[in-house]
Amino acid sequence: MKYTEEHEWLRVEGDLVVVGITEHAAEQLGDVVFVELPELETQVAKGDEICVIESVKAASDILAPLDGEIVETNEALIDNPALVNEDPTGDAWFFKMKIADMAELDSYMDEDAYKDFIG
């Protein structure tokens, strides 16, 4: 698992990268009540705001961690946004993307580095 400074986790699954938010991020957000997912088969650029997460308190975005194409989204989050709090690193993945170069993942933090990052 790799981690971004935006508190997203990235997991390699075959030739795809699965993206979600960390437990720390879910806890900071509080109860998630609404999720807007990116459109399928769209090309996204690193840093694009592609998902919206709304908690009772506030709205926040998920940024595209890498350049690539969105190939799958987790529709279960639309009907059950609370899944983000219940299982942020498992069932509550947000989207899967196809990226050109898996080596780009190396620039992100590993678990120990992320733990240091959130203190």
Added chain:
Amino acid sequence: MTDLQRTCLHDLHVELGARMVPFAGYEMPVQYPMGVMGEHQHTRAQAGLFDVSHMGQVILRAPAEALEALVPMDIAGLAEGRQRYAFFTDDRGGILDDLMVANRGDHLFLVVNAACKHADIAHLRAHLDGVEPVADRALLALQGPMAETALARLVPGVDAMRFMDLRSLDWEGTELWISRSGYTGEDGFEISLPETRAEAFARALLAMDEVAPVGLGARDSLRLEAGLCLYGHDIDATTSPVEAGLTWAIQKRRRTEGGFPGAARIQRELADGPARLRVGLRPEGRAPMREGTKLFATEDSPEPVGTITSGGFGPSLQAPVAMGYLPVELTKPDTVVWGELRGKRLPVRVVPLPFRPSTYRK
């Protein structure tokens, strides 16, 4: 958060695992480990304990008629032991703050918003004598259907109170000023007590199964579902009480006689109707529409006709809820307007307030 003040319950909040945030110059608990959603539901189902000691408590030793020069309420007709919702108006008919006023026999007792308290005290002092800010009392709110049961264990007699009553009652030798009121739409109480006894009293309540601590996050979602205004958001100096739908709070004698700041405008709007009105709004779908969201008459009209002043997710309704201002012709229930969210226009239905009926013990 070094410049922030703390209430006398600060250490208790931290011990309970609260996430502390800056609010109106204070470091306040926004939520406890239960979370906003859980705290909201707990308050609706059982009883929530809120620290609202940041709010301003003021004793006013002045004739009731003198305060009537600053508020469009019937204060002279407020019986001893009764409390009433009020607001300070300005010369243009805007609202300077909203507050609670109680008649405690030889004086009036005011509770004003934390963010406005210094301005309110200055405003009172500029016009009245006998203004005594209360510096040594905490303020707690216990809200929810089990509030009476819980509080009556410590303070027998509260069960005899009805909505908007205020009594001085004893708890282990300490004088509590208790009103049957609150800011959640639930039955409940607000309790003013000496700071030195506040933590012991809060702990005695928290030891009960029915009572959980509740932070500002749920306080906001609870009051929003109850259709209650938040000063600085739903009402301010640019909104008149008539526009805000608060005419119910202006008693008949004052409507007729006037004699309060901004009476000309407020009486005119009472007679002719205002140009715009605060309404309840139900965004369709699940996406919350928050404060500042622009409202449009149609899906493609170029200019907004109104703005959301409070909005979020209503945990009891399991749906987004909001309040905002619209031109009067668009305020009929079931009118559909459009809110612009992230560049997209989504339908929003006008609904009557409150979103959820109140359960006050009248």
